[in-house]
Amino acid sequence: MTTGRFAPSPSAPLHLGNLRTALLAWCASRCAGGRHLLRIEDLTTSSASDCSQSQMEDLAALGLDHDGEVVRQSMRSGLYEDAIGRLERAGRTYPCYCSRREVREASLAPHGPAPEGAYPGTCRDLSAAQRRSLERAGRRPALRLRSRGVAVTVRDRLLGEQRSVADDLVLRRADGVAAYNLAVVVDDVDQGVDLVVRGDDLWETTPRQVLLQRLLGFATPSYLHVPLVLGPDGRRLAKRDGAVTLAERAALGETVPQVVGMLAASAGLAVAGEELTAVDVAERFEVGRLRRDPWILSS
Numbered sequence: 512m513t514t515g516r517f518a519p520s521p522s523a524p525l526h527l528g529n530l531r532t533a534l535l536a537w538c539a540s541r542c543a544g545g546r547h548l549l550r551i552e553d554l555t556t557s558s559a560s561d562c563s564q565s566q567m568e569d570l571a572a573l574g575l576d577h578d579g580e581v582v583r584q585s586m587r588s589g590l591y592e593d594a595i596g597r598l599e600r601a602g603r604t605y606p607c608y609c610s611r612r613e614v615r616e617a618s619l620a621p622h623g624p625a626p627e628g629a630y631p632g633t634c635r636d637l638s639a640a641q642r643r644s645l646e647r648a649g650r651r652p653a654l655r656l657r658s659r660g661v662a663v664t665v666r667d668r669l670l671g672e673q674r675s676v677a678d679d680l681v682l683r684r685a686d687g688v689a690a691y692n693l694a695v696v697v698d699d700v701d702q703g704v705d706l707v708v709r710g711d712d713l714w715e716t717t718p719r720q721v722l723l724q725r726l727l728g729f730a731t732p733s734y735l736h737v738p739l740v741l742g743p744d745g746r747r748l749a750k751r752d753g754a755v756t757l758a759e760r761a762a763l764g765e766t767v768p769q770v771v772g773m774l775a776a777s778a779g780l781a782v783a784g785e786e787l788t789a790v791d792v793a794e795r796f797e798v799g800r801l802r803r804d805p806w807i808l809s810s
C-alpha cells in the first residue's frame with residue numbers, strides 16, 4: 512500500500528505555500544488509496560518556538576487527516592545515530608571543522624559539476640595531527656559523508672530527471688544533532704514511506720538523499736516536488752506578504768472551502784473561485800494536471 516507523508520518543520524505557522532504542499536501530499540496519498548503520515552521535523556526548533564500544535568489544528572481544519580501517531584524527529588536520535596554508525600563503520604565519514612562562513616567561501620570557488628553551495632572537501636583529507644590541532648583550538652567537528660564524487664540520477668513525477676554529483680553532505684552537525692538529509696532518509700524508510708510529496712526547494716538536495724539511501728541499502732521512494740508559493744515580490748512566501756496563514760485568511764472572511772479551492776486552483780486542480788473540500792481535490796488529483804510554475808500570491 513502506498514504510504515505518503517507531510518513533514519513540516521514546526522518553526523513557524525503554516526503559510527499558504529505549506530498548506531498547499533500539505534493538501535497535495537494528502538491528495539497524492541489518498542487518491543492512491545494509501546496511508547498518510549504526519550512527521551514533525553523539529554530537530555532544530557526550540558520548544559519555545561514550536562508551532563506544531565497550531566500546524567496540526569490547521570491541517571485538521573482543512574480536512575487533512577493522517578494515519579497513526581504523529582512522529583517527532585527530536586525523539587528519534589537513536590535511529591539517526593544507528594545509520595550514522597553504519598556509514599562510519601563503512602569508512603564513509605570524516606569530521607569537518609569548517610565554520611559556515613568557511614564553507615560558504617570555499618564553495619564559491621569553482622569545483623566541477625556539484626550542486627550549488629556544495630562542500631568542496633576542505634577537511635576530507637586532514638591528517639590525524641591536523642585534526643588534533645583543530646580540536647585543541649576548540650573547534651567542534653560536524654560529521655560529513657565521504658561521497659566520493661558519485662553522480663546520482665533521480666526522477667521526479669513532475670519535474671523529470673536530474674543527474675548531479677552529490678557532495679560531502681553533513682550527517683551530524685557540530686552541535687551533535689542529525690542533519691536534515693540524513694534524518695529524512697532514515698525516517699522515510701523507517702516509516703515505510705514510498706511516496707514523497709514536498710516543495711520543489713528540496714529537489715536540489717534530493718540527489719544527496721538518494722545517495723544516502725543507496726549507501727544504507729534503502730529503497731528510493733517515488734518523488735513529487737511541487738512548486739512553491741511566492742510573494743508579490745517574487746520571493747518565497749513569508750509573513751511580510753500579508754494574510755498568509757489560515758487564521759489570517761479567515762480574518763479576511765474566507766471560509767475553509769474557499770481556501771481549499773484557492774489552493775487547488777493555484778495548483779491547476781480547480782478553476783478560480785471554486786469552493787472545495789480536500790476530498791473533492793483528492794478525487795480530481797492527477798500529477799499530469801499539476802502546474803509546474805510557482806504560484807505568485809497577489810493579495
Ligand code: GLU
Nearest residue numbers: 518519520552695708709
Ligand atoms: N521539513 C521540510 C520542510 O518543512 C520538509 C522535508 C521533506 O518533506 O522531506 O520544508
